[in-house]
Amino acid sequence: MASSQNPTAGLAEKAATKLAARKRFEAVFPLLVEELIEYLASEGMPREAQEWYRRNLDYNTPGGKLNRGLSVVDTVDILLCTEPGSGGKRTRELTEPEYLKAAILGWCIELLQAYFLVADDMMDRSITRRGQPCWYKVEGVAEIAINDAFMLEAAIYYLLKKHFRSEPYYGLLLELFHDVTFQTELGQLIDLITADENHVDLSKFSLEKHHLIVLYKTAFYSFYLPVALAMRMVGITDESLYKQASAILLPLGEYFQVQDDYLDAFGKPEVIGKIGTDIQDNKCSWPVNVVLLHANAEQRKALDQHYGRKNAESEQIVKDIYVAPNVNIPGKFEAYEKESYQMLTGLIDQVDESKGLKKEVFTSFLNKVYKRTV
Structure with a gap:
């Protein structure tokens, strides 16, 4: 049977294409690490400092999903190599210099992500990240991780200049x-002062606060930045197009995060690849903010007593409220998802x-996240 008639073969082909794209992207990173280490050497930094920086870069930057970085490459590819209005019909392939420039911009976003995560893990006192100890938890690192975070960010501007x-x-x-x-750090500030793990206060929560946190902490750097960088690289100068891209990508980023919040509470760990912790961690997430609008007095009292508590019994009480008939988070999420789409x-x-x-730039993003389960 031809692969076009065999859904399994079609899925396997897509998976293979996706894996090949990731491997090609990953192959660029060691080249950038060498450039950064060569810079340290040229500045007379001792071997010990060079090797520390190399370890910092290699430990914290690759290893995630790389969605943000790959999105730069994908967007450049769509803008330069597909026919307008064709739904993605290819006209050519990226040249090697074009691909390399797009990949470098993509890795700059991944460095930004690494910088945020190293700092965020220290602020949240997290233990693991991507299946390994958080950087500050690695033996011998501790508070040096603060400076290491700064050095991950500094790498962005060295590579852009070069x-x-x-x-x-x-x-x-x-x-x-x-x-x-700056926008992402503003989002982090709102999150930290709204949802302190050590002082649970649901009166600080609201859908408006959730919107601001999501918009500033996630949507700008995860959705708008990859596309805007690609647009700059291919020579789009019309500022109205950047406003239009922002008007699509920021709501798309918010939809993605609401979806993420919902899966944290209702997704199956074996499918999403992690155990949801938002309830125990006192996160200002979408489900709890919707509950606060619909809970009766008894449910609100239970939320105050059990949300943000580090035990499975309290977490289950909160989850039971989420599915109560007057609250019905699954039903409300289904309606939200349909409306957003x-x-x-x-x-x-x-x-x-x-x-x-x-x-196609935007439909490719939307198709990746609509009704996702992971």
Whole structure:
């Protein structure tokens, strides 16, 4: 049977293509590490410092899903190599220099992610990250991780200067990284002062706060930044197109995080690959904020007593409230998901491809996250 008629063969082919794309992207990172270590050597840094930095880079940057970095490459590929209005019909392949530039920008986002995570794990006193000890928990690291986080961020600007200084859009790349870093840190601030694990206070929670946290802590750097970097690289200069991209990608990022919050409470650990901890960690998540709007007095009292408590019994009491008939988080999420999909497809339909932006950029993002289970 031909693969086009065999869904299993089709899925296997997609998986193989995805794996090949990841491996090609991963192959660029060691080259960037060598450039950074060579810089340290040129500055007269001792071998011990060079090896520490190499270990920091290798331990904290690769190893995740790499979705943000790969999204830069995918977006550049769509913008340069597909026919407008064709739903992704290819016209050519990226040249090696084009691919390398896109991959470097992608790894710069992954370095930004690594910087955030090293710092975030210390603030949250987390124990593990990506199946291994958090960097500050590694023997001999401890508070040095603070400086290591700064050095992960500094790598971004060294690589941008080395590879893009002669490009007309170099200053705009710097502006994007600086702006999005500040926005993400603002989101982290709101999260930290709203949802203190040691002082549970649900009166600080609201859907408005959740919206701000999600928008600033996740949507800007995870959804808007990859696309905006790709747009700058391919030479899109019309600022109205960046506003249009933002108007689609920020709500898409919010939908993704609401979905993530829902899966944390209702996803099966063997499917999503982790055990949800939002309830025990006192997270200002979407389900609890919806519950606060619909809970009766008895349920609200139970939430105050049990949300954010580090035990399975309290967690189960909260989950039981989530599925109570007057609350019905699964039903409300289903309605939210349907409404979000309709809104996002409507915004994507408004993209005028004659100006250089392509609908496929956004539909590819939406198709990856719509009704996902992992």
